[in-house]
Amino acid sequence: MLDLQEMRKEIDVIDDQIVKLFEKRMSIAEDVAKFKIETQKPVFDRTREQEKLETLGQKTHSAFNCCGVQELYQHIMSISRKRQYQLLQESAPPETGEFRVVETLPKDKVSVVFQGVEGAYSHAAMHAFFGENIQSYHVDTWKDAMEEIKKGNAFYAVLPIENSTAGIVQDNYDLLNEYNHVIAGEQIIRCRHVLMGVPGATLEDIQSVYSHPQALMQCREFLDSHETWHCREFSNTAAAAKKVAKDGDKTQAAIASPYAAEYFGLVPLATGIYSNPGNSTRFIIVTKEKIYCKDAKKISVSYELPHESGSLYNSLSHFIYNGLNMTKIESRPIAERNWEYRFFVDFEGNLSDSAVQNALRGLKAEAQNLRVHGNY
């Protein structure tokens, strides 16, 4: 056996040859692409690729190499297709679907709907994103908020999509799929729960604490250190603050956002009561206008996949081969198709980038029902 140094030298020689052959192959693949563009043939020909993989596998001398060569060629052909989509791109107008680019999002005096009540975290997220110069109102459910922008009663809706501790809000992923709206922005809000009471109340006065069950749970350690307090569950944190303000009773406290304290004229009695100080919720700003900012940095798409070995992996290759960084992948069941899924992928980029357009072109050709949910 050779020593490691010699073996690596031999490998280097082989690699030089492979690189040369790869470049030669890509150059011919470009000619094939030009031919396909002229004759309007599709870039992706599943049958031909399958046959090619069969043939190449048969040329190898071990089961492992057969498998290895076939895997290798799936990638070589995939890289070729990426280049072919690029050439197609250059010969065609940029494809951004129905989307149009804007300098900045309209924010001044727009009407915005959110779910919940004033003082809720969505209310805070809305003002953090838009400032104060808007017309806002609230509805009972997330679906109602989607309906409001569909009907044109509001230009934007603000919806929670993910909490850093609790995970995604599944219902809002489903609503993104159900409605033909787009995500135009996002806003992350720290959930800095505080204990609040009526003006003049002190910690010693408190007998009952009102809040959402999740918030009570998140402040468990703090609450456990006050054994005599009774905890009462409420439908949301802002509603709990509202109740305490309305009752005007010094023995009552609520756990809610500092924003809710301010809104309902309550005073903080204890802060930093939260067990995970970084806990945050990400809200999305949704509209029915198909717009994106020219400096938008993140794209959300979704698509369905057939039940095939490798189909998820292959679909993700469109992001990787175009140098796009995926930041998130989620799946949701497809209604009425049991145990089949729609995948939601977030990745970095702008709809005007050619790498993004190549990836979307490839995905559109190879996955089912691709949707671009927004660029923000």
Added chain:
Amino acid sequence: MLDLQEMRKEIDVIDDQIVKLFEKRMSIAEDVAKFKIETQKPVFDRTREQEKLETLGQKTHSAFNCCGVQELYQHIMSISRKRQYQLLQESAPPETGEFRVVETLPKDKVSVVFQGVEGAYSHAAMHAFFGENIQSYHVDTWKDAMEEIKKGNAFYAVLPIENSTAGIVQDNYDLLNEYNHVIAGEQIIRCRHVLMGVPGATLEDIQSVYSHPQALMQCREFLDSHETWHCREFSNTAAAAKKVAKDGDKTQAAIASPYAAEYFGLVPLATGIYSNPGNSTRFIIVTKEKIYCKDAKKISVSYELPHESGSLYNSLSHFIYNGLNMTKIESRPIAERNWEYRFFVDFEGNLSDSAVQNALRGLKAEAQNLRVHGNY
């Protein structure tokens, strides 16, 4: 320009050469592996691979080819590693962690805990999986069920993990991570809701319908066709059936499983009232014993990933390159590490298969905190 036929012939010639070089490279890679095994060096050397990619990229003549060659070599090196893990495997005892293989799962006279009440879908799932010859009892929460098997009070727990319409049960993914238990089996139950009343009641008698909000929603169309009925929400479907049976009032009906009707002595008043007839829930059978059946076909694992471009994609390559079919991927936030995720992957295979062991060996080396949640 050549015509398509000629271009393809040229590509075929190049491909023959690439296949030969690939096989030659793999043969040297095997020698490298043997050397590494003898000298106990790790198979994966990230620094060396990065340098190699740099060098190869510089040998190309366009930005696209630079990227393409680097992508190609990530795969070639990944395939080499797979082969090296295989050789390592052959020279070492099979690695199945703490798991031990059993002929069949112990099912006779075992004690099983489920969450909810008798007549619930989990109760039905339990009997579908174990038959009747068991000792079973129920607890209030999923976490309680996990505690019962941890304490040794029950051998198995039955937990819902996914509904074909509503998606995954996020809390139970988190419990799988929190507890050091394993999944030993799974059971899918069709959610065939029926409308049931006390014996002697007819559809005409009904004035109130009790059920879980999700079940009421899933039967919305049917309920809407009976305008005079009042719908009342209950904490679960079986509890609703129990209430109707207890009250013995002909004007009351519940929507629950046929199993609950039988259990509480109620009679079906209407069937097929469900809008998605295929709707099913998948339950997992959990135990603290690290066992798997010799004919188990599905493996659940989870791991954490660094925030790196391509890290998700690369981690999935371990399944693909070992010919393993992924059936599911989910992510859950990592507690206390905001916006970082643990990925849960289900794939087909048995812990005794060498392909599975190669994949696990590779994942263990390249991802963080790999856990095998079970083989069933």
